[in-house]
Amino acid sequence: MNMENIEFVLPSEIEKRSFEIITKELEDMGKIIPDEEAPVTKRVIHTSADFEYADTLAYSENAIKIARDMIKNGAHIVTDTNMAMAGINKKRLATYGGEVHCFMADESVAKEAKERGVTRATVSMERAAELNVPIIFAIGNAPTALISLYEMMEKGIYRPEFVIGVPVGFVNVVAAKELFLQSDVPYIINRGRKGGSNIAAAIVNALVYGL
């Protein structure tokens, strides 16, 4: 094994080629993805090399159009991880007026979470609810972020306009996603345990790139 196995591909062509491979393999597997959702699902596969997402990503009715309209009108993104914030194309988002927020590293959030015996994600969502701007939530890590949003909704305190629900993990992740799959909040959610900050960022970027 040496450099002979490395194929020369122009830097500008790598992403295009990757999407062609993904498209072909999805076809070979017989997986049909609606045209509107394909750019999002394919970008998630591009970022994970995991074709399982073709089966588990769930979109509420008109989710793509609703989210893109929000972004076009300047919606902000709130995420529960600094990694997702780092991965989101903030420059492109800013051309529509949007900003990305993550409150997880705020010292006051950590302090309040400790005092109340809740996660920082729980407090972060409460902070987001006070922002008073249209928000797309992009949850890539903490199921407690989804639970916090759901509880505020149940109590009539706050209602999220759009939820990208892709926390990853083993404790309450599946159940937290189900809360929103059963709600009437527009969503893009990955059923099951998988997800992550990279997936959250990929979904936001796919929405923005399609504008």
Add this chain to the structure above:
Amino acid sequence: MNMENIEFVLPSEIEKRSFEIITKELEDMGKIIPDEEAPVTKRVIHTSADFEYADTLAYSENAIKIARDMIKNGAHIVTDTNMAMAGINKKRLATYGGEVHCFMADESVAKEAKERGVTRATVSMERAAELNVPIIFAIGNAPTALISLYEMMEKGIYRPEFVIGVPVGFVNVVAAKELFLQSDVPYIINRGRKGGSNIAAAIVNALVYGL
């Protein structure tokens, strides 16, 4: 489906509980992971909810000990993605004297890459080689970063001391990983297409947390 399905777990217990579930499921699947490697492999599964990593993560001889000794002695981390840089516990790393570098967003890197018709990752690795400190490379995105390191090694310009090789994707990813699997550079590499910035960060953090 409602809040009844949400289990109450103390925030401080969530990670511990997650690792218990991962350990049990690995046992149930009959997957044996050497004790030394288990904290790294399990943290990768924790960050991805993808048990396939138990089969595909490859460690060179004594990889964990070599990497941890380097960190203890103040090695720096160079990564090819800002997301991985955001995800690495820089505070803990700094207690040993280490810093994290990512040159991908440098304008001069972008400029040089464009002029030469190579990727920013290629140029970023060349910049890293000039740092003149012991480095653990944590490559979570670009196979061209691995190829760049390999080419410098072949030319006798630079030899990486340790490579975490977990780029993700469809173009040259498998072949770029093979270059290092066949070399005598100490490594932690995920065979195949999977990986990512979240995986790179998880591996670095597992190394640091074990010190």
